[in-house]
Amino acid sequence: xxQKTAPTPSPIERRGLVLILSSPSGAGKTxxxxxxxxxxxxxxxxxxxxxxxxxxxxxxxxxxxxFIDREAFEGLRARDDLLEWAEVHGNFYGTPRRAVEKTxxxxxxxxxxxDYQGTRQVRERLQDDVVTVFILPPSFSELRHRxxxxxxxxxxxxxxxxxxxxxxxxxxxxxxxxxxxxxLDESFxxxxxxxxxxxxxxxxxxxxxxxxxxxxxxxASLV
Ligand SMILES: Nc1nc2c(ncn2[C@@H]2O[C@H](COP(=O)(O)OP(=O)(O)O)[C@@H](O)[C@H]2O)c(=O)[nH]1
Ligand SMILES: Nc1ncnc2c1ncn2[C@@H]1O[C@H](COP(=O)(O)OP(=O)(O)O)[C@@H](O)[C@H]1O
Numbered sequence: 001x002x003q004k005t006a007p008t009p010s011p012i013e014r015r016g017l018v019l020i021l022s023s024p025s026g027a028g029k030t031x032x033x034x035x036x037x038x039x040x041x042x043x044x045x046x047x048x049x050x051x052x053x054x055x056x057x058x059x060x061x062x063x064x065x066x067f068i069d070r071e072a073f074e075g076l077r078a079r080d081d082l083l084e085w086a087e088v089h090g091n092f093y094g095t096p097r098r099a100v101e102k103t104x105x106x107x108x109x110x111x112x113x114x115d116y117q118g119t120r121q122v123r124e125r126l127q128d129d130v131v132t133v134f135i136l137p138p139s140f141s142e143l144r145h146r147x148x149x150x151x152x153x154x155x156x157x158x159x160x161x162x163x164x165x166x167x168x169x170x171x172x173x174x175x176x177x178x179x180x181x182x183x184l185d186e187s188f189x190x191x192x193x194x195x196x197x198x199x200x201x202x203x204x205x206x207x208x209x210x211x212x213x214x215x216x217x218x219x220a221s222l223v
Pocket of ligand 1 (some may be wrong): 021022024026086118
């Protein structure tokens with residue numbers, strides 16, 4: 001009878017990870033998050049948050065955020081349907097739990113664009129499966145220029161975001177990596193390097209032990 005050979009364990013097999021990007025408003029985290037999620041080769045699933053903030057002219061409900069009212073938000077919170085949530089600039093934001101659990105269970109990686117308060121909650125829950133990146137602007141005046149050029153918020157909203165930026169900016173010390181987003185292409189390459197290296201980390205490589213064992217089990221005569 002022909003012997004069935006066990007499939008060789010794959011060295012590629014590993015646990016899924018969550019890549020989190022945070023920054024003060026206008027530093028470029030949304031741009032970087034969307035660019036790497038849309039660059040198909042990286043196979044990163046973008047988490048779509050719920051928020052009570054008003055939709056900006058360029059935003060699409062269900063693509064950029066799920067725009068909901070305060071009552072619906074409270075309902076999600078009460079049912080424990082949010083992996084994390086926070087109040088930022090006077091609005092509420094949260095990450096729907098189920099989509100994250102499903103994606104990670106399927107062994108796929110995710111990317112979150114969330115603030116430092118949410119980052120703390122996710123880190124507490126997912127521990128080693130979280131990689132955090134803080135995006136800084138090259139200067140405070142450039143931050144203002146970017147918010148003005150984006151032209152999506154009222155002058156009062158921009159001032160509020162700039163005032164909050166002073167507090168948010170100081171959270172860089174809580175993150176694994178920091179990118180100063182001056183040249184966008186360079187920042188994108190830095191983000192790619194982080195993801196590539198994190199995917200190779202030994203602690204995530206669930207397939208390696210079996211792979212090495214099967215290699216060592218090869219008959220010496222074949223070596
Ligand atoms: N904790 C948490 N923060 C979020 C979530 N979604 C967005 N944020 C953060 O809320 C802040 C405001 O986001 P947004 O209104 O899109 O404005 P922007 O930062 O100017 O692009 C940013 O710091 C986002 O990272 C979320 O689901 N949870
Ligand atoms: N490196 C960069 N150089 C110049 N403009 C940038 C750069 N990165 C992002 N931007 C622009 O700055 C504005 C704010 O970026 P955005 O990604 O919306 O920031 P955030 O999500 O952090 O608020 C957008 O108009 C975006 O196109």
